[in-house]
Amino acid sequence: PLVYLNGELTPLSEAKIPVLDRGFIFGDGVYEVIPVYNRKMFRAKQHMARLFRSLDAIRIPNPHTEEEWMALIDKVTSAHPADTQLVYMQVTRGVAKRAHAFPADATPTVFIMTNAFTPPDAATVDNGVRCVTTDDLRWQRCDIKSISLLGNVLAAQYAAENDALEAIQFRDGLLTEGGSSNIWIVSNGAVYGPPKSTLILEGIRYGLLEELCAACNIPFGSRAITRDEVFAADEVLMTSAGREVLAVTVIDGKQIGTGKSGPVFRKLYAAYQDAKRA
Ligand code: PLP
Numbered sequence: 001p002l003v004y005l006n007g008e009l010t011p012l013s014e015a016k017i018p019v020l021d022r023g024f025i026f027g028d029g030v031y032e033v034i035p036v037y038n039r040k041m042f043r044a045k046q047h048m049a050r051l052f053r054s055l056d057a058i059r060i061p062n063p064h065t066e067e068e069w070m071a072l073i074d075k076v077t078s079a080h081p082a083d084t085q086l087v088y089m090q091v092t093r094g095v096a097k098r099a100h101a102f103p104a105d106a107t108p109t110v111f112i113m114t115n116a117f118t119p120p121d122a123a124t125v126d127n128g129v130r131c132v133t134t135d136d137l138r139w140q141r142c143d144i145k146s147i148s149l150l151g152n153v154l155a156a157q158y159a160a161e162n163d164a165l166e167a168i169q170f171r172d173g174l175l176t177e178g179g180s181s182n183i184w185i186v187s188n189g190a191v192y193g194p195p196k197s198t199l200i201l202e203g204i205r206y207g208l209l210e211e212l213c214a215a216c217n218i219p220f221g222s223r224a225i226t227r228d229e230v231f232a233a234d235e236v237l238m239t240s241a242g243r244e245v246l247a248v249t250v251i252d253g254k255q256i257g258t259g260k261s262g263p264v265f266r267k268l269y270a271a272y273q274d275a276k277r278a
Helices: 022-026 044-057 066-078 122-127 150-161 204-215 227-232 263-277
Strands: 002-005 008-011 029-037 085-092 109-116 129-135 166-171 174-178 182-187 190-193 220-222 235-240 244-251
Touching: 002 066, 022 085, 029 044, 029 263, 044 066, 044 085, 044 204, 066 085, 066 109, 122 244, 129 150, 129 235, 150 166, 166 244, 174 227, 182 204, 182 227, 190 204, 204 220, 204 235, 204 244, 204 263, 235 263, 244 263
Parallel strands: 129 166, 129 244, 190 220
Antiparallel strands: 002 008, 002 109, 029 085, 085 109, 166 174, 174 182, 182 190, 182 235, 235 244
């Protein structure tokens, strides 16, 4: 597959960055993951806006206009044979002598790759997925889509070692999010998520789920959610670019609701499938 690196399309195996890149040395960069369905980016504008917010937040000068970004992504996705893809893009502060504070004259490193994407299969959608819970060990700016992902990596590994798809994180007893997803509860027919704050990444599916709820006449709200409320929920949902929307049916070995994917999930899943085909 061809990838984009600093102005050139090259085979992945030939794409190389200097060891002093601040992404490698400090995790000093941000990223995005954008789904492409039938060769069309889904929610491209929202993903671009979030990339720009992340760059702003860590004060990396945005190397491209939105139009340029879209054209670059288009080059990479057009070169891939699959119609449905997940695009990964990353910007680091660039290459400089190792010192923590920003270098005076680094040029941001821009990398874009894409892979064929298979959305969750029918069995996963029907049965729902198992999760485990863990303390949220991350920093206080989880709203930035930073490539420094150690907390998320440890959460994902904990899930993997416990036969779970995802680790659901709690900070001071309150739900934050999954290691790489947003988590929602369904209570009395309404969907609730934790409030947008610096303690969670606002998934592009945060706004989308709100829209889908409105279209399906499902009440939607955001509020602090305790651990007990998660376990007592009628349904628990997970959203992310790669998982779309999934039902969480078992957490820490305990069944959620009926233990099967529920009616609110099924409505929102169908609405999501319609939205991505629109
Ligand atoms: N929260 C975290 C920590 C993530 O890494 C992700 C990314 O998938 C999400 C939430 C969901 O965001 P999105 O819906 O944009 O994929």
